Amino acid sequence: MNSLTIASSPHFRAPQTTRVIMRDVLIALAPALLVSVMVFGVPALVVVVVCAAASVLFEYLYRKLMHLPQTAGDMSAAVTGVLLAFNLPVTIPLWMAVIGCFVAVVIVKQLFGGLGKNFANPAIVGRIVLLISFATPMTNWLLPRNSVTPDITTGATPLAVMSGGGAVPNPLEMLLGNIGGSFGETSALALLIGGAYLIARKVITATTPLAFIGTVFVLSWLLGADPVFHILAGGVMLGAIFMATDYVTTPTTETGKLIFGVGCGLLTVIIRLYGSYPEGVSFAILIMNIITPHIDRLTAIKAFGGAPAK
Amino acid sequence: MASIFDKSLKGVAVPHRKNTEDSATQVMPVPDKVYIVMSQHMGPPCEVKVSPGDLVKVGQILGNSEAFLSAPIHSSVSGTVKAIDEITMPNGVRSKAVVIETDKLQELHEDIKKPNITDKASFLDAVKSSGMVGLGGAGFPAHVKFNPKNIDEVDTLIINAAECEPYITSDYRTIMEEADEVLDGIRHIMKHLELTRCYIGIEDNKPKAVEKLREMVKGMQGVGVVSLKSKYPQGAEKVLIYETTGRVVVEGKLPADVGAIVTNVTTAAGLSKYFKDGLPLISKRLTVDGGAVANPQNVKVLIGTPIKEVIDFCGGCKVEPKKILMGGPMMGMAVYDESYPVLKNNNAILAFDESQVEYYSETDCIRCGRCVRSCPMNLMPLRIDDCFNRSDIEGLKEYKVNLCMECGCCAYVCPAKRHLVQTHRLAKVRLRVASKPA
Numbered sequence: 001m002n003s004l005t006i007a008s009s010p011h012f013r014a015p016q017t018t019r020v021i022m023r024d025v026l027i028a029l030a031p032a033l034l035v036s037v038m039v040f041g042v043p044a045l046v047v048v049v050v051c052a053a054a055s056v057l058f059e060y061l062y063r064k065l066m067h068l069p070q071t072a073g074d075m076s077a078a079v080t081g082v083l084l085a086f087n088l089p090v091t092i093p094l095w096m097a098v099i100g101c102f103v104a105v106v107i108v109k110q111l112f113g114g115l116g117k118n119f120a121n122p123a124i125v126g127r128i129v130l131l132i133s134f135a136t137p138m139t140n141w142l143l144p145r146n147s148v149t150p151d152i153t154t155g156a157t158p159l160a161v162m163s164g165g166g167a168v169p170n171p172l173e174m175l176l177g178n179i180g181g182s183f184g185e186t187s188a189l190a191l192l193i194g195g196a197y198l199i200a201r202k203v204i205t206a207t208t209p210l211a212f213i214g215t216v217f218v219l220s221w222l223l224g225a226d227p228v229f230h231i232l233a234g235g236v237m238l239g240a241i242f243m244a245t246d247y248v249t250t251p252t253t254e255t256g257k258l259i260f261g262v263g264c265g266l267l268t269v270i271i272r273l274y275g276s277y278p279e280g281v282s283f284a285i286l287i288m289n290i291i292t293p294h295i296d297r298l299t300a301i302k303a304f305g306g307a308p309a310k
Numbered sequence: 311m312a313s314i315f316d317k318s319l320k321g322v323a324v325p326h327r328k329n330t331e332d333s334a335t336q337v338m339p340v341p342d343k344v345y346i347v348m349s350q351h352m353g354p355p356c357e358v359k360v361s362p363g364d365l366v367k368v369g370q371i372l373g374n375s376e377a378f379l380s381a382p383i384h385s386s387v388s389g390t391v392k393a394i395d396e397i398t399m400p401n402g403v404r405s406k407a408v409v410i411e412t413d414k415l416q417e418l419h420e421d422i423k424k425p426n427i428t429d430k431a432s433f434l435d436a437v438k439s440s441g442m443v444g445l446g447g448a449g450f451p452a453h454v455k456f457n458p459k460n461i462d463e464v465d466t467l468i469i470n471a472a473e474c475e476p477y478i479t480s481d482y483r484t485i486m487e488e489a490d491e492v493l494d495g496i497r498h499i500m501k502h503l504e505l506t507r508c509y510i511g512i513e514d515n516k517p518k519a520v521e522k523l524r525e526m527v528k529g530m531q532g533v534g535v536v537s538l539k540s541k542y543p544q545g546a547e548k549v550l551i552y553e554t555t556g557r558v559v560v561e562g563k564l565p566a567d568v569g570a571i572v573t574n575v576t577t578a579a580g581l582s583k584y585f586k587d588g589l590p591l592i593s594k595r596l597t598v599d600g601g602a603v604a605n606p607q608n609v610k611v612l613i614g615t616p617i618k619e620v621i622d623f624c625g626g627c628k629v630e631p632k633k634i635l636m637g638g639p640m641m642g643m644a645v646y647d648e649s650y651p652v653l654k655n656n657n658a659i660l661a662f663d664e665s666q667v668e669y670y671s672e673t674d675c676i677r678c679g680r681c682v683r684s685c686p687m688n689l690m691p692l693r694i695d696d697c698f699n700r701s702d703i704e705g706l707k708e709y710k711v712n713l714c715m716e717c718g719c720c721a722y723v724c725p726a727k728r729h730l731v732q733t734h735r736l737a738k739v740r741l742r743v744a745s746k747p748a
Contacts, residue, residue, distance in 0.1 A: 005632055005667055006400075006646055008732040010718030011639040012666070014322070016725045018676055074673065116674040116726075252679040252692065303710040304319065304688040305548065307561040 018115075022075035024203050028194035029082055029242065035187035040090045048085040050094050054101040055081030062110045076115050080104050083123035086238055087282070088130070091140045099133075100126040120289040121249045124282050131282075158233045159278040188237045195241035204245040207254050208261040212240035215265025223273060235281035236268065243281075249289040256292075256299035263288045319549050319686040321541040322719045324640065326515050327476040330597050333607040335483050338623045340414050344387050344614030345651035346372050347397065349405040351443040352450045353379030358406055364391045367419035369590050372408050381451040382441045383654075385410065386592035386612040388417040400636065400643045400650065407651070410614070423588045433502035440584040441591040441654070446470055446481070446545065446574035447637055449655035452581070455573070456503055458566035467505045468554055468565075469496060471512040471519070471575040472538060472545035475638025478658045480595045483608050484576045485512075485519040489526055495578030496533065498585060503571070508533040509554040510575070515540040542640060543717045547572050549686050561713055576657070591654055598624045601663040602631035611652050617659055618648035631661040640718040670727035681720035681730060687713050691720035691730045698737040703744045711737045 036044040060072035084100050104126030109118045131138045141157050198204045213231050221227035230236070235243075244250060244264050251260050264284045271280025349355035356373030360366060366385045373383040389412040397407045425436035438453035458464065469492075473481040485492060496508055510527070512520055514537045527533040536554045538544045548559045550572060557568040565572055580591060592613055599606040604625030611620055617634065621627060635642035636656050652659075681691035690709055697705030714734045721730040 004634055004644070004646055004648070005669070006644045007633075007669070008729060008735070009639075009641045009643070009716070010722050010731060011633065011635060011642065011644070011662075013668075013670060013721065013727060014723050014725075016723075017727065018673055018725045021676075021678070021725055071673070076676075114674060116676050247676050247678040252677060252682055252690070300693075300709075301682065301688050301690060303561070303713050304552075304686070305558050305560045305563075306688075306710050306713060 018076070019074050021203055022079050024198060024201050025079050025242070026075070026082060028197045028203075029086070031190035031193045032086065032187055032238075033082075035190045036086075036090075039187075044090050047088060047090060047092065047094070047097055048082055051085035051088075051097050051101055052078045052081035054098045055084070055105045058102055058105045059110065062106055063114075066110075068114070071115055074115065077105050077109075080109070080122045080126075083238075083242060084126045086242075087123060087127040087235065089138065089141050092137055096130060096134055096137060100130045103129045116248050118248055120286055121243050121246050124243055124285050124289070128282050128286060157278070158229070159272065188232045191237040191241055198241070198245075204241075205254065205257065207257040208244045208250065209240040211258050211261025212236070212244050212264045212268075215262045216269055219266060219269040220273070223269065225269075225273060230269065230272070234272075234279045239264070239268075239281040239285055243285050244288070249292060251292055251295045251299060253296075253299045253301060256295045259295050259299070260288050260292065263291070318539065318541075319552060320684050320688070320719075321543055321549070321686045321717075322684050322722050323540070324474075324476050324542045324722065326540065327599075328479050328482070328515065329477070330599055330606050330608055331479040331482055331516075333479070333483075335487060335595050335608045335610050336623075337610045338612070338615065338620065340387060340412050340416060340612060341615045341619050342412060343392070343616075344410050344412060344612060345395070345397070345616065346383060346385065346408045346410065346614040347399070347405050347651060347653060348373045348383060348407065349399065349403070350383060350449060350613075350654040351379075351381045352448060353377060353381075355405055356380060356383050358394055358408060360391050360408060362391050362393050365389075366391060366410060367417045368592065369422045369588075370419040379451060379454055381438065381443050381453070382590075384441050384590040384592055385419075386614055387412040388415050389413045397650075398646075400645050418589075422590075425585060425588055427498075427502070427585065430502050430504075433498070436585065437581065439590065440581065442577060442580055442584070443591070443654050444574055445576040445580060445594070445655060445657065447641070447655055447657060448547075449653075452573070452577060455571060456499070458564065458571075460566055461503065464503065464566050464569050464571055465506050466555060466570045467496065467499055467503075467508040468551060468570050468572045469508065469510040469575050469578060470545055470547075470550055470572055471510055471516075471523075472550060473516070474513060474540070474542045474545040475640055475642075475658070477599045477660055478597045478638050480597045480608055480657045481575050482516050482519055483595060484579050485516075485523060488579045489522055491579040491582040492523075492575055493526055493530065493533075494585075495580070495582035497530070498581060499571075499573065499578065500532070505571070506532050510535045511538055511544070511550050511554045512536070513538050513540040513544055542719065543686060543715075546686065546715055546717055548715070561710070594652060594654065594656060596620065596652065596656060597658040598661075599658070600631070600635075600660040601666045602627045602629050602661040604628040613654055614651045616649045616651050617645060620652065620659055621648070621661055627661055629663045632664045632667040633662045635660040635662070640722065641716065670729075672728045673726045675726055675728060678725060680723040680725065684719040684723045686717065686719065687715060689714060691734070694737055695728060695730055695733050698733050698740070701740075703741065706737050706741050711741065714738070 055077040056072050059077040063070050104122035108122040108125045112118050217227040217231050220230040251257050267284035268280040354377040356375045367388045370385045371382050372385050389410045392409045392411045395407045395409050427433050427436050434453050434457050442452040444450040520537050523535045551570050595610050597608050634645045694709045694711045716731050718731050
């Protein structure tokens, strides 16, 4: 007699897996990577590949050393590596980038229990740690190759130029990405295309990006700054579409996501206009990550027909 | 994603796979042996009323119980009682089963006659004598359901023709082949329970049935057909009540408390037949499907027939089956042995081959929230899973795991392949144990 399988219902599942979701995120980041390589050259590709590889390697080694089930294959470390790379200047020394990956994957993620248990976005914390530890190399922004001279030169990002009082690039240049900055931050259009792909694939909902970007727009406008400039400059597009939508560190319900997005937008503008850093996205997301458990408690859904708790 | 204006309950769009919808029901011949299990309904099992060596006839009572929540169990065959076995049901519970060697004559028992129904009391007696239980799968004794304490507040009958599980088409065939009986059953129930309205809830993936029912209810006062969006689990009782009438059955309450009684469409047809000829519930229409079955089709099977013989009647297994289910893939129960018999509340046998069976290893929860977005009861499965793993009993209470109906939507959509339904079942047990006085 053959042996029949016994299992709990349900007896079949939807095809989507964690790995498929991570793969979709990498696909969504591809347009922005393409633009960065076109604008900054092959060094951009090198930084991304090194970060992705280092992140996966760190996760693999950690899980192996700690005798834990191997999770390096689920591609979440690769996503962290790529997102961290997108936050860095193309000129960054590779050893520094690798340190950032270590902080992100080992300290923020694995030491807290691995995938699903980290308290903050690993790439964001990795970037902040690098910024505070290595301020100068972390702000050594490349200008695009074909802007002023054919050679590669470094210069200030649009935000830094603005906070220094200079003239900023026009919106079209910023949309297309022909500006200086960390290479993930430059082409808003490429990032938006990636975002549209993620929404179509049902990986993210439009709530957080719209709330984040919308709040930056409205608040900067109310405070007398140029709203179009502010949504296109710096890490708002990357942050709103790819970092503020990270499942693990953001609220679960749509209402929670709305609150999260608005909070990020508020903090970003306040830090940009009144703080001493020209860019506020990383800190805004980190602070909102920390508040997320409280937002989740506040926005828990009421059960259908549930009687009030005694 | 449902729009924010969508008031419907959540759920998942599962593949329909209604391969057998055009398969007219074939009647299976009498098997050599039947195994009539004493627990085929919700409630305490029946006590055996026959002994080995007894000669039994079709419709004879084999098991009965004094318990409130119970329904008599009748013989589906004529023959000799060989033994009273104890069998283990797929959920691990042990139950007695009357094993009858059939004589293939199918002689009717002398007590079988058309019931005399004059008023509500005789109606309820007749329903009880028929052994009718909810034929949608739950097996709730029908006469108990028709007799709630607050029957005077009940005004609406809801007929469950949703059939939201993939593969299963037996209720659909009931409508296509026995529509007159369905409507007759509705008339009887409405008359004797003094109900003024009836909604027939049916998913829109069955357009021919919707059309047919709409045509047939035209002359009937107070009866309407509600075409529901094909979304699992439209057939769940609380979901169906809400989607057809907008009424919400609150925690701890029953449908009767919102003035509704829900009955499966095949149950209604079954009652109609019983009222005409007095033959109690002894056979079932089953959908037999799955990759391992040679000829998927709908069959009419005598209760107690071993599953293996039912599959053999459908051409047998063309490949070795890896998993056999009683019921649909979302909520069905896996059977450990093909010799297990058909019960009253079965409506499908699915035999899956190797390619259709996958054992999923759980990976970490990534807090994506898909489970929350699919739960029709608005629960938060990821939180319940978390509370269970941390043994947080207060958390389990707070997140209302007791309202979980184990429909499987959450586990179906989970990308980390977490065994959420299993966890919720265990969580309910934990809660029950924790609530017991020390």
